[in-house]
Amino acid sequence: MIPTPQMIPTPEGNGKIAILLSGGMDSATLFFDLLDAGWAVLPIRVNYGQRHSRELDASRQLSEYAAKRFGERVMEPVEIDFSALGRQLLGSSQTDATVPVPHGHYADENMKKTVVPNRNMILLAAATGVASSRETYYLAYGAHAGDHAIYPDCRQEFIDKMAAALLVCDYEPIVLVAPYGGIDKRGILERGFRIGVPYELTWTCYEGGDKACGKCGSCQERLEGFAANGVTDPVPYA
Amino acid sequence: MIPTPQMIPTPEGNGKIAILLSGGMDSATLFFDLLDAGWAVLPIRVNYGQRHSRELDASRQLSEYAAKRFGERVMEPVEIDFSALGRQLLGSSQTDATVPVPHGHYADENMKKTVVPNRNMILLAAATGVASSRETYYLAYGAHAGDHAIYPDCRQEFIDKMAAALLVCDYEPIVLVAPYGGIDKRGILERGFRIGVPYELTWTCYEGGDKACGKCGSCQERLEGFAANGVTDPVPYA
Numbered sequence: 001m002i003p004t005p006q007m008i009p010t011p012e013g014n015g016k017i018a019i020l021l022s023g024g025m026d027s028a029t030l031f032f033d034l035l036d037a038g039w040a041v042l043p044i045r046v047n048y049g050q051r052h053s054r055e056l057d058a059s060r061q062l063s064e065y066a067a068k069r070f071g072e073r074v075m076e077p078v079e080i081d082f083s084a085l086g087r088q089l090l091g092s093s094q095t096d097a098t099v100p101v102p103h104g105h106y107a108d109e110n111m112k113k114t115v116v117p118n119r120n121m122i123l124l125a126a127a128t129g130v131a132s133s134r135e136t137y138y139l140a141y142g143a144h145a146g147d148h149a150i151y152p153d154c155r156q157e158f159i160d161k162m163a164a165a166l167l168v169c170d171y172e173p174i175v176l177v178a179p180y181g182g183i184d185k186r187g188i189l190e191r192g193f194r195i196g197v198p199y200e201l202t203w204t205c206y207e208g209g210d211k212a213c214g215k216c217g218s219c220q221e222r223l224e225g226f227a228a229n230g231v232t233d234p235v236p237y238a
Numbered sequence: 239m240i241p242t243p244q245m246i247p248t249p250e251g252n253g254k255i256a257i258l259l260s261g262g263m264d265s266a267t268l269f270f271d272l273l274d275a276g277w278a279v280l281p282i283r284v285n286y287g288q289r290h291s292r293e294l295d296a297s298r299q300l301s302e303y304a305a306k307r308f309g310e311r312v313m314e315p316v317e318i319d320f321s322a323l324g325r326q327l328l329g330s331s332q333t334d335a336t337v338p339v340p341h342g343h344y345a346d347e348n349m350k351k352t353v354v355p356n357r358n359m360i361l362l363a364a365a366t367g368v369a370s371s372r373e374t375y376y377l378a379y380g381a382h383a384g385d386h387a388i389y390p391d392c393r394q395e396f397i398d399k400m401a402a403a404l405l406v407c408d409y410e411p412i413v414l415v416a417p418y419g420g421i422d423k424r425g426i427l428e429r430g431f432r433i434g435v436p437y438e439l440t441w442t443c444y445e446g447g448d449k450a451c452g453k454c455g456s457c458q459e460r461l462e463g464f465a466a467n468g469v470t471d472p473v474p475y476a
Contacts, residue, residue: 117366125359170356
Protein backbone atom coordinates (compact mmCIF):
# COMPACT_ATOMS: atom_id res chain seq x y z
CA MET A 1 0.00 0.00 0.00
CA ILE A 2 1.31 3.47 -0.92
CA PRO A 3 0.85 6.03 1.84
CA THR A 4 -0.96 9.25 0.95
CA PRO A 5 1.53 11.69 -0.62
CA GLN A 6 2.31 14.76 1.44
CA MET A 7 1.01 17.95 -0.12
CA ILE A 8 2.92 20.21 -2.50
CA PRO A 9 2.74 23.57 -0.69
CA THR A 10 1.22 26.59 -2.43
CA PRO A 11 3.70 29.48 -2.94
CA GLU A 12 4.71 31.34 0.24
CA GLY A 13 7.10 34.21 1.00
CA ASN A 14 8.43 35.74 -2.21
CA GLY A 15 7.21 32.69 -4.13
CA LYS A 16 10.72 31.44 -4.97
CA ILE A 17 11.94 27.90 -4.31
CA ALA A 18 15.18 26.18 -5.27
CA ILE A 19 15.37 22.52 -6.26
CA LEU A 20 18.19 20.01 -6.54
CA LEU A 21 17.36 18.95 -10.10
CA SER A 22 19.56 15.90 -10.63
CA GLY A 23 18.11 14.92 -13.98
CA GLY A 24 16.51 11.80 -12.52
CA MET A 25 12.77 11.15 -12.52
CA ASP A 26 12.12 11.99 -8.85
CA SER A 27 13.43 15.55 -8.81
CA ALA A 28 12.07 16.09 -12.35
CA THR A 29 8.58 15.24 -11.11
CA LEU A 30 8.96 17.51 -8.08
CA PHE A 31 10.22 20.33 -10.36
CA PHE A 32 7.05 20.20 -12.48
CA ASP A 33 4.87 19.65 -9.41
CA LEU A 34 6.18 22.94 -7.96
CA LEU A 35 5.81 24.83 -11.25
CA ASP A 36 2.28 23.43 -11.56
CA ALA A 37 1.53 24.76 -8.06
CA GLY A 38 2.63 28.27 -9.08
CA TRP A 39 6.15 28.58 -7.58
CA ALA A 40 9.07 30.34 -9.29
CA VAL A 41 11.70 27.61 -9.31
CA LEU A 42 15.52 27.88 -9.26
CA PRO A 43 16.96 24.67 -10.77
CA ILE A 44 20.32 23.66 -9.27
CA ARG A 45 22.36 20.86 -10.79
CA VAL A 46 25.51 19.55 -9.16
CA ASN A 47 28.58 18.10 -10.81
CA TYR A 48 30.06 16.08 -7.95
CA GLY A 49 32.43 14.09 -10.13
CA GLN A 50 29.86 11.62 -11.45
CA ARG A 51 31.18 8.94 -13.79
CA HIS A 52 29.20 10.42 -16.67
CA SER A 53 27.41 13.65 -17.58
CA ARG A 54 24.10 12.10 -18.71
CA GLU A 55 22.32 13.21 -15.54
CA LEU A 56 23.67 16.76 -15.84
CA ASP A 57 22.61 16.92 -19.50
CA ALA A 58 19.15 15.72 -18.48
CA SER A 59 18.91 18.39 -15.78
CA ARG A 60 19.83 21.09 -18.30
CA GLN A 61 17.29 19.84 -20.84
CA LEU A 62 14.53 19.65 -18.23
CA SER A 63 15.21 23.30 -17.29
CA GLU A 64 15.09 24.38 -20.94
CA TYR A 65 11.87 22.48 -21.58
CA ALA A 66 10.27 23.96 -18.45
CA ALA A 67 11.31 27.50 -19.41
CA LYS A 68 9.41 27.12 -22.70
CA ARG A 69 6.31 25.94 -20.86
CA PHE A 70 6.38 28.13 -17.72
CA GLY A 71 8.36 31.18 -18.91
CA GLU A 72 10.01 33.41 -16.32
CA ARG A 73 8.89 31.25 -13.41
CA VAL A 74 11.84 29.02 -14.31
CA MET A 75 14.78 30.95 -12.84
CA GLU A 76 18.26 30.93 -14.44
CA PRO A 77 19.67 27.45 -13.63
CA VAL A 78 22.89 27.16 -11.60
CA GLU A 79 25.49 24.41 -11.94
CA ILE A 80 27.65 23.83 -8.88
CA ASP A 81 31.03 22.28 -9.69
CA PHE A 82 31.94 19.81 -6.94
CA SER A 83 34.01 17.57 -9.20
CA ALA A 84 37.16 18.15 -7.13
CA LEU A 85 35.29 16.98 -4.03
CA GLY A 86 34.29 13.79 -5.81
CA ARG A 87 37.91 12.73 -5.90
CA GLN A 88 38.08 13.07 -2.11
CA LEU A 89 35.09 10.82 -1.49
CA LEU A 90 36.61 7.39 -1.80
CA GLY A 91 35.01 4.00 -1.92
CA SER A 92 31.90 4.78 -3.96
CA SER A 93 31.26 3.44 -7.45
CA GLN A 94 29.69 6.79 -8.35
CA THR A 95 32.91 8.76 -8.00
CA ASP A 96 35.77 6.28 -7.66
CA ALA A 97 36.71 4.79 -11.04
CA THR A 98 38.34 1.80 -9.29
CA VAL A 99 34.98 0.64 -7.84
CA PRO A 100 32.76 -1.08 -10.46
CA VAL A 101 29.04 -0.24 -10.67
CA PRO A 102 27.21 -3.10 -8.91
CA HIS A 103 24.33 -4.78 -10.75
CA GLY A 104 21.26 -6.09 -8.97
CA HIS A 105 18.32 -4.80 -7.01
CA TYR A 106 18.47 -1.65 -4.90
CA ALA A 107 17.59 -3.55 -1.75
CA ASP A 108 20.75 -5.64 -2.01
CA GLU A 109 23.58 -5.07 0.42
CA ASN A 110 26.06 -4.50 -2.42
CA MET A 111 24.18 -1.36 -3.49
CA LYS A 112 25.79 0.37 -0.51
CA LYS A 113 28.75 0.79 -2.85
CA THR A 114 26.73 3.35 -4.79
CA VAL A 115 26.67 5.63 -1.77
CA VAL A 116 28.76 8.79 -2.07
CA PRO A 117 29.62 9.52 1.58
CA ASN A 118 27.26 12.17 2.94
CA ARG A 119 26.31 13.20 -0.58
CA ASN A 120 22.85 14.52 0.14
CA MET A 121 23.86 16.68 3.11
CA ILE A 122 26.63 18.19 0.98
CA LEU A 123 24.21 18.86 -1.89
CA LEU A 124 21.53 20.33 0.39
CA ALA A 125 24.07 22.56 2.17
CA ALA A 126 25.54 23.88 -1.07
CA ALA A 127 22.11 24.38 -2.67
CA THR A 128 21.04 26.35 0.40
CA GLY A 129 24.04 28.68 0.00
CA VAL A 130 23.29 29.21 -3.68
CA ALA A 131 19.57 29.69 -3.03
CA SER A 132 19.94 32.16 -0.16
CA SER A 133 22.46 34.22 -2.16
CA ARG A 134 19.61 34.57 -4.71
CA GLU A 135 16.98 35.52 -2.10
CA THR A 136 15.37 32.09 -2.33
CA TYR A 137 14.48 30.70 1.07
CA TYR A 138 12.65 27.48 0.18
CA LEU A 139 14.49 24.37 -0.96
CA ALA A 140 12.83 21.32 -2.53
CA TYR A 141 14.26 17.83 -2.16
CA GLY A 142 12.97 14.78 -4.02
CA ALA A 143 13.86 12.06 -1.47
CA HIS A 144 11.23 9.33 -1.53
CA ALA A 145 10.16 6.21 0.33
CA GLY A 146 11.88 3.83 -2.07
CA ASP A 147 15.36 5.10 -1.25
CA HIS A 148 15.08 4.59 2.49
CA ALA A 149 16.38 1.07 2.88
CA ILE A 150 19.81 1.76 1.44
CA TYR A 151 20.54 5.47 1.75
CA PRO A 152 20.61 6.88 5.31
CA ASP A 153 20.41 10.41 3.92
CA CYS A 154 17.09 9.75 2.17
CA ARG A 155 15.30 8.59 5.34
CA GLN A 156 12.58 10.69 6.93
CA GLU A 157 14.65 10.95 10.12
CA PHE A 158 17.52 12.57 8.21
CA ILE A 159 15.15 14.89 6.34
CA ASP A 160 13.59 16.05 9.61
CA LYS A 161 16.97 16.76 11.24
CA MET A 162 18.25 18.62 8.17
CA ALA A 163 15.03 20.66 8.02
CA ALA A 164 15.63 21.71 11.64
CA ALA A 165 19.26 22.71 10.90
CA LEU A 166 18.26 24.66 7.76
CA LEU A 167 15.83 26.76 9.80
CA VAL A 168 18.73 28.17 11.88
CA CYS A 169 21.71 28.16 9.47
CA ASP A 170 21.20 31.63 7.99
CA TYR A 171 19.69 35.04 8.72
CA GLU A 172 16.54 33.94 6.91
CA PRO A 173 15.15 30.53 7.90
CA ILE A 174 15.48 28.09 4.99
CA VAL A 175 12.39 25.90 4.63
CA LEU A 176 13.00 22.37 3.35
CA VAL A 177 10.17 20.99 1.19
CA ALA A 178 10.36 17.21 0.79
CA PRO A 179 6.84 16.09 -0.09
CA TYR A 180 7.69 12.63 -1.50
CA GLY A 181 8.83 11.09 1.80
CA GLY A 182 5.71 8.91 1.92
CA ILE A 183 5.57 7.65 -1.71
CA ASP A 184 7.75 5.47 -3.93
CA LYS A 185 8.65 5.68 -7.64
CA ARG A 186 5.24 4.25 -8.61
CA GLY A 187 3.48 7.03 -6.69
CA ILE A 188 5.83 9.66 -8.07
CA LEU A 189 5.10 8.53 -11.65
CA GLU A 190 1.35 8.61 -10.94
CA ARG A 191 1.69 12.28 -10.02
CA GLY A 192 4.00 12.97 -12.97
CA PHE A 193 1.70 11.48 -15.62
CA ARG A 194 -1.11 13.71 -14.33
CA ILE A 195 0.90 16.93 -14.78
CA GLY A 196 2.78 15.98 -17.96
CA VAL A 197 6.39 15.47 -16.87
CA PRO A 198 8.59 14.84 -19.95
CA TYR A 199 10.13 11.57 -18.70
CA GLU A 200 11.87 11.09 -22.05
CA LEU A 201 14.24 13.87 -20.93
CA THR A 202 15.13 12.25 -17.59
CA TRP A 203 18.09 9.94 -16.97
CA THR A 204 18.05 7.32 -14.22
CA CYS A 205 20.69 4.72 -15.14
CA TYR A 206 23.91 4.62 -13.10
CA GLU A 207 25.87 3.84 -16.26
CA GLY A 208 26.51 6.54 -18.85
CA GLY A 209 25.87 4.61 -22.09
CA ASP A 210 23.86 5.73 -25.12
CA LYS A 211 20.96 3.69 -23.77
CA ALA A 212 19.97 2.87 -20.19
CA CYS A 213 21.42 -0.49 -19.04
CA GLY A 214 18.17 -1.84 -17.53
CA LYS A 215 20.23 -3.85 -15.03
CA CYS A 216 21.41 -1.50 -12.29
CA GLY A 217 19.25 -0.98 -9.22
CA SER A 218 18.24 2.45 -10.40
CA CYS A 219 16.99 1.16 -13.79
CA GLN A 220 15.16 -1.74 -12.16
CA GLU A 221 13.28 0.49 -9.75
CA ARG A 222 12.34 2.86 -12.58
CA LEU A 223 11.12 0.02 -14.80
CA GLU A 224 9.05 -1.41 -11.92
CA GLY A 225 7.47 2.03 -11.40
CA PHE A 226 6.47 2.34 -15.07
CA ALA A 227 5.18 -1.26 -15.17
CA ALA A 228 3.08 -0.67 -12.03
CA ASN A 229 1.46 2.27 -13.83
CA GLY A 230 0.94 0.27 -17.04
CA VAL A 231 3.04 2.76 -19.02
CA THR A 232 6.02 2.08 -21.32
CA ASP A 233 9.15 3.97 -20.30
CA PRO A 234 10.00 6.40 -23.18
CA VAL A 235 13.76 6.10 -22.47
CA PRO A 236 15.56 3.57 -24.75
CA TYR A 237 17.12 0.51 -23.05
CA ALA A 238 20.06 -1.58 -24.22
CA MET B 239 33.04 36.50 32.80
CA ILE B 240 34.14 33.60 30.63
CA PRO B 241 31.97 30.50 31.06
CA THR B 242 33.71 27.25 31.93
CA PRO B 243 35.00 25.62 28.73
CA GLN B 244 33.29 22.38 27.73
CA MET B 245 35.57 19.38 28.06
CA ILE B 246 37.77 18.02 25.30
CA PRO B 247 36.62 14.38 25.12
CA THR B 248 39.13 11.57 25.63
CA PRO B 249 39.52 9.29 22.57
CA GLU B 250 36.55 7.01 21.84
CA GLY B 251 35.75 4.48 19.10
CA ASN B 252 38.78 3.88 16.88
CA GLY B 253 40.41 7.01 18.33
CA LYS B 254 40.21 8.97 15.05
CA ILE B 255 38.74 12.45 14.73
CA ALA B 256 38.65 14.85 11.77
CA ILE B 257 38.97 18.61 12.16
CA LEU B 258 38.19 21.56 9.91
CA LEU B 259 41.62 23.18 10.24
CA SER B 260 41.14 26.59 8.65
CA GLY B 261 44.54 27.96 9.61
CA GLY B 262 42.98 30.43 12.07
CA MET B 263 43.72 30.41 15.79
CA ASP B 264 40.48 28.76 16.95
CA SER B 265 40.72 25.54 14.97
CA ALA B 266 44.51 25.49 15.49
CA THR B 267 43.98 25.49 19.26
CA LEU B 268 41.35 22.75 18.99
CA PHE B 269 43.70 20.70 16.77
CA PHE B 270 46.43 20.70 19.42
CA ASP B 271 43.88 20.27 22.23
CA LEU B 272 42.73 17.02 20.57
CA LEU B 273 46.28 15.79 19.91
CA ASP B 274 47.15 16.62 23.52
CA ALA B 275 44.15 14.51 24.66
CA GLY B 276 45.44 11.51 22.67
CA TRP B 277 43.29 11.50 19.50
CA ALA B 278 44.56 10.64 16.04
CA VAL B 279 43.53 13.71 14.05
CA LEU B 280 42.69 14.06 10.34
CA PRO B 281 43.29 17.71 9.32
CA ILE B 282 40.94 18.95 6.58
CA ARG B 283 41.48 22.30 4.91
CA VAL B 284 39.00 23.75 2.47
CA ASN B 285 39.66 26.01 -0.49
CA TYR B 286 36.25 27.63 -0.98
CA GLY B 287 37.50 30.38 -3.25
CA GLN B 288 38.92 32.61 -0.52
CA ARG B 289 40.45 35.88 -1.71
CA HIS B 290 43.90 34.71 -0.62
CA SER B 291 45.70 31.48 0.26
CA ARG B 292 47.28 32.64 3.55
CA GLU B 293 44.81 30.62 5.63
CA LEU B 294 45.37 27.49 3.54
CA ASP B 295 49.16 27.90 3.82
CA ALA B 296 48.77 28.28 7.60
CA SER B 297 46.65 25.11 7.79
CA ARG B 298 49.31 23.16 5.86
CA GLN B 299 52.11 24.46 8.09
CA LEU B 300 50.20 23.65 11.27
CA SER B 301 49.72 20.06 10.05
CA GLU B 302 53.44 19.73 9.25
CA TYR B 303 54.47 21.15 12.61
CA ALA B 304 52.06 18.84 14.44
CA ALA B 305 53.32 15.79 12.54
CA LYS B 306 56.84 16.49 13.81
CA ARG B 307 55.58 16.74 17.39
CA PHE B 308 52.89 14.01 17.46
CA GLY B 309 54.09 11.62 14.72
CA GLU B 310 51.58 9.23 13.16
CA ARG B 311 48.69 10.54 15.22
CA VAL B 312 48.54 13.37 12.68
CA MET B 313 46.79 11.69 9.75
CA GLU B 314 47.54 12.62 6.12
CA PRO B 315 45.88 16.05 5.61
CA VAL B 316 43.17 16.45 2.96
CA GLU B 317 42.47 19.61 0.98
CA ILE B 318 38.96 19.92 -0.42
CA ASP B 319 38.72 22.13 -3.50
CA PHE B 320 35.48 24.12 -3.33
CA SER B 321 36.81 27.08 -5.30
CA ALA B 322 34.21 26.62 -8.05
CA LEU B 323 31.45 26.81 -5.43
CA GLY B 324 32.87 30.07 -4.14
CA ARG B 325 31.97 31.73 -7.43
CA GLN B 326 28.34 30.64 -6.95
CA LEU B 327 28.05 32.19 -3.50
CA LEU B 328 27.45 35.80 -4.32
CA GLY B 329 27.37 38.86 -2.11
CA SER B 330 30.14 38.00 0.33
CA SER B 331 33.43 39.90 0.56
CA GLN B 332 35.19 36.59 1.23
CA THR B 333 34.45 35.16 -2.21
CA ASP B 334 33.07 37.97 -4.37
CA ALA B 335 35.87 40.25 -5.63
CA THR B 336 33.33 43.04 -6.25
CA VAL B 337 32.52 43.30 -2.50
CA PRO B 338 35.24 45.13 -0.50
CA VAL B 339 36.41 43.75 2.87
CA PRO B 340 34.66 45.85 5.55
CA HIS B 341 36.80 47.35 8.30
CA GLY B 342 35.57 47.77 11.87
CA HIS B 343 34.55 45.64 14.80
CA TYR B 344 33.00 42.18 14.40
CA ALA B 345 29.86 43.23 16.23
CA ASP B 346 29.05 45.84 13.56
CA GLU B 347 26.19 45.28 11.18
CA ASN B 348 28.47 45.71 8.14
CA MET B 349 30.42 42.58 9.12
CA LYS B 350 27.48 40.59 7.77
CA LYS B 351 29.15 41.15 4.40
CA THR B 352 31.87 38.71 5.44
CA VAL B 353 29.34 35.88 5.60
CA VAL B 354 29.70 33.23 2.91
CA PRO B 355 26.12 31.93 2.58
CA ASN B 356 25.78 28.71 4.57
CA ARG B 357 29.56 28.27 4.60
CA ASN B 358 29.84 26.29 7.80
CA MET B 359 27.12 23.78 6.96
CA ILE B 360 28.80 23.19 3.58
CA LEU B 361 32.20 22.73 5.23
CA LEU B 362 30.84 20.40 7.93
CA ALA B 363 28.94 18.32 5.38
CA ALA B 364 31.94 17.94 3.09
CA ALA B 365 34.32 17.23 5.97
CA THR B 366 31.93 14.52 7.17
CA GLY B 367 32.03 12.84 3.75
CA VAL B 368 35.82 12.95 3.67
CA ALA B 369 36.10 11.74 7.27
CA SER B 370 33.67 8.84 6.96
CA SER B 371 35.36 7.68 3.73
CA ARG B 372 38.50 7.37 5.93
CA GLU B 373 36.73 5.49 8.76
CA THR B 374 36.75 8.58 10.94
CA TYR B 375 33.46 9.09 12.74
CA TYR B 376 34.19 12.07 14.98
CA LEU B 377 34.36 15.61 13.63
CA ALA B 378 35.75 18.58 15.55
CA TYR B 379 34.53 22.13 14.95
CA GLY B 380 36.10 25.24 16.49
CA ALA B 381 33.03 27.50 16.65
CA HIS B 382 33.22 29.69 19.73
CA ALA B 383 31.16 32.15 21.74
CA GLY B 384 32.71 35.25 20.13
CA ASP B 385 31.32 34.43 16.69
CA HIS B 386 27.70 34.10 17.76
CA ALA B 387 26.43 37.62 17.30
CA ILE B 388 27.18 37.84 13.58
CA TYR B 389 27.33 34.32 12.19
CA PRO B 390 24.14 32.25 12.49
CA ASP B 391 26.10 29.09 11.70
CA CYS B 392 28.41 29.50 14.70
CA ARG B 393 25.58 29.71 17.24
CA GLN B 394 24.99 26.90 19.74
CA GLU B 395 21.51 26.35 18.29
CA PHE B 396 22.96 25.65 14.85
CA ILE B 397 25.69 23.41 16.31
CA ASP B 398 23.07 21.37 18.19
CA LYS B 399 20.87 20.90 15.09
CA MET B 400 23.84 19.94 12.92
CA ALA B 401 25.02 17.47 15.56
CA ALA B 402 21.59 15.82 15.44
CA ALA B 403 21.65 15.60 11.63
CA LEU B 404 25.21 14.20 11.59
CA LEU B 405 24.14 11.35 13.89
CA VAL B 406 21.73 10.05 11.21
CA CYS B 407 23.36 11.05 7.89
CA ASP B 408 25.47 7.92 7.41
CA TYR B 409 25.67 4.22 8.29
CA GLU B 410 27.92 5.12 11.22
CA PRO B 411 26.73 7.99 13.43
CA ILE B 412 29.05 10.98 13.05
CA VAL B 413 29.73 12.67 16.40
CA LEU B 414 30.25 16.42 16.28
CA VAL B 415 32.73 17.72 18.88
CA ALA B 416 32.45 21.50 19.39
CA PRO B 417 33.90 22.17 22.84
CA TYR B 418 34.51 25.92 22.47
CA GLY B 419 30.85 26.93 22.31
CA GLY B 420 31.09 28.50 25.78
CA ILE B 421 34.38 30.41 25.49
CA ASP B 422 35.68 33.33 23.42
CA LYS B 423 39.07 34.04 21.82
CA ARG B 424 40.54 35.04 25.19
CA GLY B 425 39.55 31.67 26.68
CA ILE B 426 40.78 29.81 23.61
CA LEU B 427 44.19 31.50 23.87
CA GLU B 428 44.36 30.65 27.60
CA ARG B 429 44.01 26.96 26.68
CA GLY B 430 46.41 27.28 23.76
CA PHE B 431 49.24 28.87 25.77
CA ARG B 432 49.00 25.99 28.26
CA ILE B 433 49.50 23.30 25.57
CA GLY B 434 51.97 25.19 23.37
CA VAL B 435 50.02 26.06 20.22
CA PRO B 436 52.40 27.66 17.65
CA TYR B 437 50.33 30.80 17.08
CA GLU B 438 53.07 32.26 14.89
CA LEU B 439 51.91 29.74 12.24
CA THR B 440 48.23 30.76 12.34
CA TRP B 441 46.60 33.38 10.10
CA THR B 442 43.55 35.33 11.19
CA CYS B 443 43.43 38.48 9.02
CA TYR B 444 40.71 38.69 6.34
CA GLU B 445 43.18 40.42 4.01
CA GLY B 446 45.97 38.45 2.35
CA GLY B 447 48.90 40.85 2.74
CA ASP B 448 52.44 40.05 3.88
CA LYS B 449 51.47 41.27 7.34
CA ALA B 450 48.11 41.17 9.13
CA CYS B 451 46.15 44.41 8.64
CA GLY B 452 45.22 44.85 12.31
CA LYS B 453 42.03 46.64 11.24
CA CYS B 454 39.52 44.02 10.14
CA GLY B 455 37.13 42.55 12.70
CA SER B 456 39.04 39.31 12.73
CA CYS B 457 42.38 41.00 13.55
CA GLN B 458 40.75 43.18 16.21
CA GLU B 459 39.21 40.23 18.03
CA ARG B 460 42.52 38.35 17.91
CA LEU B 461 44.48 41.34 19.25
CA GLU B 462 41.93 41.79 22.06
CA GLY B 463 42.37 38.12 22.99
CA PHE B 464 46.15 38.38 23.18
CA ALA B 465 45.96 41.67 25.12
CA ALA B 466 43.53 40.13 27.65
CA ASN B 467 46.09 37.37 28.24
CA GLY B 468 48.96 39.86 28.55
CA VAL B 469 50.79 38.21 25.64
CA THR B 470 52.22 39.83 22.48
CA ASP B 471 50.86 38.32 19.26
CA PRO B 472 53.80 36.71 17.41
CA VAL B 473 52.24 37.47 14.00
CA PRO B 474 53.59 40.69 12.38
CA TYR B 475 51.13 43.54 11.82
CA ALA B 476 51.27 46.28 9.21
